[in-house]
Amino acid sequence: MLTAVSLGILAMQPQVFKTQTTGRDQFVGSELMRACAERLLAVRRSTGYATVANSLCNGMGGLGGFASNPTVTLADANGNSITTCSSATCTATIIVVKSAAPAATLTPITLQLSAY
């Protein structure tokens, strides 16, 4: 009985660290996502709607287990994938993935951009 209880308690400990790791990944990932969004919006504001491209967040990854750059998926008003905002509206979805174990994918954020 003692052994069973001991094993139970020992099995609980990694779960505590897993929660910590999840919290850390969310912090690092959300900062990465924010950096990417900040870049997209700054480009939209300073150099114009038509210069918002899906390559703007290249070079931002490479830390804390997030080896890949944030992926920016642009879509036009009809949902078709595009590389640069060109039609009247454009949706930018930012996806951040942690590739190092334990792998994690954060909930993507979506920005709605308009040509005005």
Add this chain to the structure above:
Amino acid sequence: MSGPGQAAPCAPRRQQGFTLVEVVISAGLIGFLALTATFFWVDSLGLVRTVNTDSAAIADGRALLERLAREIREVKFNPSSGAYCVSTMSATQMVFNKTSGDLVAACSGASPTDANNDIAVTIQVNSTNLNLGYAGTLAAPAATKALTSYVSSFAMRFLDASYAVTASAGTLRFVELSLTLQPPGVQATQTRTVVALRNE
């Protein structure tokens, strides 16, 4: 059989108490249980302490990046020169002005006066401390506060509109902050964020 006048033989007495062997075994078992319980208790305390320190480091990181981003977004833009009022741009130190009143179209450096309406802000890493300081007449008394004392590395990069490194305040548009926090005994938290300057 006992005959008349003979006393009945005594019934054998039941043994009372425990033998020495039983006592020793019991004491050993109790000691083992106490030792095991103590081990789990001490281990749990250590675990709680580690988790708390780790959580505090993550919360520190989140708060200080938010604070720095808020300060950097306020960097003053001087329309006369067409440049942001940043007087020091290095990996470990940034000094800039932010306006506390009506815009005076000039950068006022590290010691602004009332007439400038500016406050000088310094972000600087010093060993394991990340410091934020205010100076100038409007910020009197000047103060420097350590936002955290668990920095294992901190670096700023100054980027232009095309995201290339620049050394000129005239072309500065983004500031990238890379931070690693590591309190003693816990895992390092490495993070990075980018702040876009907005007052142009």
